[in-house]
Amino acid sequence: MSAVKHITVVYAAPDRQVIWRLAAPAAATVAELLVLARRQSGCEDVPWESADVGIFGELCARDTVPRHGDRVELYRPLTVDPKESRRSRARRRGRGSG
Secondary structure: OOOEEEEEEEEEEOOEEEEEEEEEEOOOOHHHHHHHHHHHHOOOOOOOOOOEEEEOOEEEOOOOOOOOOOEEEEEOOOOOOHHHHHHHHHHHHOOOOO
């Protein structure tokens, strides 16, 4: 009998957050877990193949083997560059005292 691990796969769309709880073989990779989550979900609007992925907020490759209890995350591309967003806010507030 092979060991089983429990993994959570999450995706946050602009309008909702989706969570899949999976039981998978201990040697399952991130890519294999995404296939399982896709089958379980039926969601086709999730960027299963194109999204960057990570484990607990750290980017990882799809051939990474997560550990029991890990949270695999699918990341959406940023719609606004964070640096540009800060610059824009600073311009709106003025330069401040300096």
